[in-house]
Amino acid sequence: MxxxxxxxxxxxxxxxxxxxxxxxxxxxxxxxxxxxxxxxxxxxxxxxxxxxxxxxxxxxxxxGVIWYHLGITLLETVLAFAIGAIGGVLVGFWFARQHLVAAVFDPYVKMANALPRVVLAPIF
Structure with a gap:
């Protein structure tokens, strides 16, 4: 086409x-x-x-009213990404260093990873 x-x-x-x-x-x-x-x-x-x-x-x-609101939205997006990235890296290191913790939380991590991201959108 x-x-x-x-x-x-x-x-x-x-x-x-x-x-x-x-x-x-x-x-x-x-x-x-x-x-x-x-x-x-x-x-x-x-x-x-x-x-x-x-x-x-x-x-x-x-x-020019929208620029203030777009700035707040951009700030919140960057902060949420930073918090999620830092938290994910820290939890990943924790799981890598503590094998018992990783084994305990493994089924829950797999279950959460199997969920489509669209399903999680209304929660946040």
């Missing part, structure tokens, strides 16, 4: 998803015989429209 065709199809899928998001957030669906009230497929309390998200993001970039 040509690269241009692939990129065109990827862009088309992205546009279709944004269109479905917009329709789900703005168009009321009549409930029919189940209920007298019409409802939004995507509750406006939880889902904004794509235009409102773009507008807010643009305003935050123009006013």
């Amino acid at each position: 040509k690269r241009l065709t692939l990129h065109s199809l990827q862009l088309l899928v992205a546009m279709a998803l944004i269109a479905l998001w917009h329709i789900g957030a703005t168009v009321k669906i009549p409930a029919g015989w189940v209920s007298a009230k019409a409802f939004y497929p995507l509750d406006p309390f939880f889902f904004s429209t794509p235009f409102a998200v773009f507008e807010r993001t643009w305003r935050d970039f123009v006013t």
Whole structure:
């Protein structure tokens, strides 16, 4: 498949998803015989429209507000990586030096390693 065709199809899928998001957030669906009230497929309390998200993001970039928040996010990411890396290296050295500790924790380490990383995301 040509690269241009692939990129065109990827862009088309992205546009279709944004269109479905917009329709789900703005168009009321009549409930029919189940209920007298019409409802939004995507509750406006939880889902904004794509235009409102773009507008807010643009305003935050123009006013410079977003840079503060991006800085905090970057700082937290770097700190979390450093804490995890240092902790992992220390625990690894501990397991390497203390064979009994490594043998005791081996099944738990293997069990945790078998979990998909996506499953752990909601916990953290």
